Amino acid sequence: MNEVRRKCVGIIFGGQSNEHAISIESAKAIFAALNSDINKKKFSTKVFYINRNGKWFDSKDSLLILKHSKDIDNFIANSLFENIKIFENIDCKDIDIWFPIIHGANGEDGSIQGLLKFTQKPFVGSGLLGSALGMDKIIMKLIFSHLKIPQVNFFIIQDKNLDDNNNLKIICDQIIKKLNFPLFIKPANSGSSIGISKVINQYDILDALRKAWSIDHRIIVEEGLDVKELEVGVIGKKNLIASEVGEVNYISDWYDYDSKYKTNNKITIPANIDPNLKEKIQTLSIQSCMALNINIFARVDFFLEKDTNKIYLNEINTIPGFTKNSMFPLLWKSSGLEIDELVAKLIEYSL
Numbered sequence: 001m002n003e004v005r006r007k008c009v010g011i012i013f014g015g016q017s018n019e020h021a022i023s024i025e026s027a028k029a030i031f032a033a034l035n036s037d038i039n040k041k042k043f044s045t046k047v048f049y050i051n052r053n054g055k056w057f058d059s060k061d062s063l064l065i066l067k068h069s070k071d072i073d074n075f076i077a078n079s080l081f082e083n084i085k086i087f088e089n090i091d092c093k094d095i096d097i098w099f100p101i102i103h104g105a106n107g108e109d110g111s112i113q114g115l116l117k118f119t120q121k122p123f124v125g126s127g128l129l130g131s132a133l134g135m136d137k138i139i140m141k142l143i144f145s146h147l148k149i150p151q152v153n154f155f156i157i158q159d160k161n162l163d164d165n166n167n168l169k170i171i172c173d174q175i176i177k178k179l180n181f182p183l184f185i186k187p188a189n190s191g192s193s194i195g196i197s198k199v200i201n202q203y204d205i206l207d208a209l210r211k212a213w214s215i216d217h218r219i220i221v222e223e224g225l226d227v228k229e230l231e232v233g234v235i236g237k238k239n240l241i242a243s244e245v246g247e248v249n250y251i252s253d254w255y256d257y258d259s260k261y262k263t264n265n266k267i268t269i270p271a272n273i274d275p276n277l278k279e280k281i282q283t284l285s286i287q288s289c290m291a292l293n294i295n296i297f298a299r300v301d302f303f304l305e306k307d308t309n310k311i312y313l314n315e316i317n318t319i320p321g322f323t324k325n326s327m328f329p330l331l332w333k334s335s336g337l338e339i340d341e342l343v344a345k346l347i348e349y350s351l
Contacts, residue, residue: 006044009034009347010059010095010121012112013066014050017104018194018215024069026101026322029329029339031066036340043347046095050102057081097350098123101322108319109135109189124350126318130294134318137220138188140292144313147291149284152303152312155179157219158188162209172205175221182224185209187216198224225312227303230271232285233320233331234298235342237349240289242282243331247271267327269334273304281311294318297346299328 011034013027014020027047034045049062057065061081068075098121100112110132116123126134133139138156145151155178160167175183185208187195195215197208212219229250233243246269270278285300299320303312320328329339337345 006040006042007096007347007351008044008046008094010092010098011045011047012050012098012100012102013047013062014052015102015104015107015112016050016052016054017102017107019103019107020052022321022323023101023103023107024066024072026103026326027066028069029323029326030099030101030343033340033343039340039344042344046092048092051076054106092119095119095121097121097347099347100125101319103319103321104194105189108317122350124346125296126294126298130289130292131318133292134294134298134316135189136218137186137315138218140315141220143291144288147287149288149291150310150312151314152225153179153223155221157209157221158217162213162217162219168206168209171209172202175205176202179221179223183208184222184224185212186220186222187212188218188220189216225303226306227312228271228306229314230273230281230302230304231327231331232281232300232302233328233335234285234289234294234300235296235332235346235349237295240286240295242285243335244270245273245278245281246327246331246334247273248327267330269330277304277309277311284311284313288313288316292316296349297328299331 011027011030013023015023031045031047033039034043046059047062047066048059049057049065065072065076098116100107100116100123102112106112108131110128113123113125113128113131125131133143138158141151141154155175157171160171162168181200183199185197185199195212197211199205199208209219229248231246231248234240246267249266249268281302288300289295289298294316299317301314301317303314305312320326322329324339329342332342333339
């Protein structure tokens, strides 16, 4: 009996976003999962690295880069690699399915998904529309408002030049009138809390706006509440499934970049919440993904206000962190899927 040919998975990682380093760690975990004892019988793997300048490397060089990622810049600088123009001489002919694991800009916003459509090969993750909507905090919030999905109060800044001091003053006055402190000022398109500031008084608004403006010229301002941070993993294609609900307890003042990746947070899965509340959160996570045409996999983040027990949807991550310590694989591990099973299931959905 002839052996069934293994499906070749092309992992794309790195990229030009400010989450470059997280992408490399996620790619490592997915590569390891695809080469587990069970999965290597079903899948072969090629990896394709994109550096911070947007240059692609072929699969042979990319594998070396992945293995030397702790000192990646020095490793590349001291190697004889030639940067490859996009898809030129890249051995992608035998790829059966792509697995893009680029977080943030050009990865989660529909850019890489649009490019991969031209290869006429399937890819793991949401399509163009779901990716673009999930990445843009402003559009996402406007759709959720229309659908009456609960969110914290927010204020949108777009089509304004914040290099103009007069505009800055007008916007500061509008924020103070419309929202209560503390505030969170965020770029509309960014991940891993990069470019976000917590503001506790009106004197800090200007610096926070300038910080967000340096990342994106569209900005969202939200009211800050005393909350618990809850997260849910969602997988599936036509019929979405929600994982256990997890809670992140962090020692910092808020869940910023350092507390996400550089400190030992206490993660509780399943979260210690009422079963009815858990069911409501899981239902909302599926409804919100369906509303934005998000499927295959995503992580949905919620706030639980401590005083009122009210639930607010925070955001959806269409390519969440996939390291061994990332919340998404941990949520599914608690729900009965080890990371190698999870990765295989996502590929099966996409095929």
